[in-house]
Every structure is written in structure tokens, then in C-alpha cells.
Amino acid sequence: MKKSLFITIEGVEGAGKTTSIPVIQETLSAYNEHIVLTREPGGTEVSEAIRETLLSQSLPAMHPDTELLLMFAARAEHLRSKIEPALAENKIVLCDRFTDSTYAYQGGGRGIADSRIKVLEKWTQGTLCADLTLYLDVDAATGLARTRIREHSDRFEDEDIAFFNRIRGKFHELMAEHPERYRLIDASQSISEVHQQIRDVLHTYLKERR
Ligand code: T5A
Numbered sequence: 001m002k003k004s005l006f007i008t009i010e011g012v013e014g015a016g017k018t019t020s021i022p023v024i025q026e027t028l029s030a031y032n033e034h035i036v037l038t039r040e041p042g043g044t045e046v047s048e049a050i051r052e053t054l055l056s057q058s059l060p061a062m063h064p065d066t067e068l069l070l071m072f073a074a075r076a077e078h079l080r081s082k083i084e085p086a087l088a089e090n091k092i093v094l095c096d097r098f099t100d101s102t103y104a105y106q107g108g109g110r111g112i113a114d115s116r117i118k119v120l121e122k123w124t125q126g127t128l129c130a131d132l133t134l135y136l137d138v139d140a141a142t143g144l145a146r147t148r149i150r151e152h153s154d155r156f157e158d159e160d161i162a163f164f165n166r167i168r169g170k171f172h173e174l175m176a177e178h179p180e181r182y183r184l185i186d187a188s189q190s191i192s193e194v195h196q197q198i199r200d201v202l203h204t205y206l207k208e209r210r
Pocket of ligand 1: 098
């Protein structure tokens with residue numbers, strides 16, 4: 001049985017992705033202790049440099065096409081130098097956001113057509129896609145309220161609520177399109193309830209793979 005797994009975590013800002021990572025790692029380690037934790041945009045030195053540009057508030061606004069191409073530039077580097085080698089070594093790759101975020105943010109949020117994103121997805125990823133996507137669902141206002149207690153925001157967090165409502169709507173479309181890999185987590189619940197849902201979903205998923 002193949003031990004490598006590519007798992008992505010998705011959701012609007014403040015859904016609780018980062019907070020859930022230790023629970024996900026701990027649950028997965030019973031299956032395969034070789035886990036590579038990474039994130040997008042970012043994950044490698046070059047991709048993290050691109051991330052800084054993407055999230056920077058000190059630069060003037062960038063065109064949505066530029067934003068889209070930078071996301072995929074960061075992803076190409078991340079795939080070639082980190083994700084693909086780890087999967088080839090039978091490791092689990094656990095990635096905080098991946099291409100579904102591009103469909104949600106640059107597609108749903110910025111209005112770029114899916115067909116244009118698909119071209120770049122195919123070019124960059126070929127047939128590689130996540131085995132499992134944990135989608136943490138919370139309404140945009142609740143998620144944003146959780147992040148807005150932070151001292152600093154980034155370029156995306158400064159967008160208005162309509163932008164994040166479109167993003168959540170797009171995640172729901174993606175979930176309907178890919179029921180085989182999407183698992184819905186109700187992220188409006190308390191942190192401990194969210195973590196229990198994640199454990200349950202992962203245990204069921206891993207059991208089905210055995
Ligand atoms: N992006 C990314 C694109 O536009 N296109 C792309 O292709 C990709 C890959 C990345 C940005 O880039 C965009 C999307 C993003 O805007 P980021 O900083 O990585 O920037 O943004 P996020 O991934 O959204 O990180 P956040 O920290 O904002 O959200 P998380 O990780 O979902 O939330 P988390 O876990 O940090 O929690 C936030 C706060 O809420 C509390 C936590 O304690 C924390 O204080 N919290 C809860 N409180 C109550 N109940 C719960 N259930 C809670 N869960 C967490």
C-alpha cells in the first residue's frame with residue numbers, strides 16, 4: 001500500500017487551519033511518521049520570498065493576473081523542490097493551502113475564470129492533486145473577526161467582506177465538484193470540537209485506505 005499522502009488544508013482566513021496542524025500531525029503520525037509540513041504561498045526559500053511580495057502592504061496594488069502568476073510561480077518551485085521529492089520518498093505532505101485557494105481567491109475573489117487557472121494548474125502540477133482536502137468551513141465574518149484581533153494584517157485580510165463571501169462560496173463549489181477528496185469540518189464550533197472532528201475524519205479516512 002502506498003504510504004505517501006498529499007493532504008491539503010483549506011478555508012477562509014481565521015478558519016483555524018494553523019491551529020489544527022498539531023492535531024493533524026499527531027493523528028497522521030500513527031500511519032506514517034515521516035510528515036513534511038509546509039504551506040502556500042511559500043514552503044521553500046524562493047517561494048517564501050514570493051509570498052512576501054504577495055502579502056506585502058507596502059507595495060502598490062497588483063493586477064489580478066500578476067497575483068495569479070506569482071501564486072503559480074511559488075507553487076512550481078514548491079512542487080519541484082519540496083513536495084514532489086517528499087512524495088517520491090513515501091512521506092506524507094501536509095500543506096496549509098494549495099491550488100483550491102487559487103480557485104477560491106484569484107477565481108472566486110478576484111473574478112479570474114476557472115479555465116485560465118486550469119491551464120496553469122495543468123502546466124505546474126500535471127496530474128498531481130491532493131489525496132485529501134480538509135476544508136474548515138466558517139462564515140467569513142466569524143473567520144475575519146478571529147484574525148482581526150492580530151496586530152498586523154496582510155494584503156488579503158484588508159479586503160472587504162464581499163470578497164471573502166465569494167471565496168467561501170467558491171470553496172463550496174469545489175467541495176461539490178470533488179466529493180472524493182473533500183472532507184467538511186464545521187469550523188464554527190469550539191477549537192476542541194473542531195479538533196475532534198478532524199481526528200474522526202482522519203481516522204475514518206486512514207482506516208478506509210488500509
Ligand atoms: N492565497 C493563498 C491566495 O490568494 N491564493 C493561493 O493560491 C494561496 C495558496 C495566505 C494568504 O494567501 C492567500 C490566502 C491567504 O489570504 P496566510 O497568512 O497563510 O496568508 O493566511 P491564512 O492561511 O488564512 O492564515 P490565518 O492564520 O489567517 O487563518 P487560519 O490558519 O485558518 O487561522 P488560525 O488557526 O491562525 O486561527 C486564527 C485565530 O482564530 C483562533 C485562533 O486561536 C487564532 O487566534 N481560532 C478559533 N477561535 C475560536 N474558535 C475556533 N474554532 C478557532 N479556531 C481558530
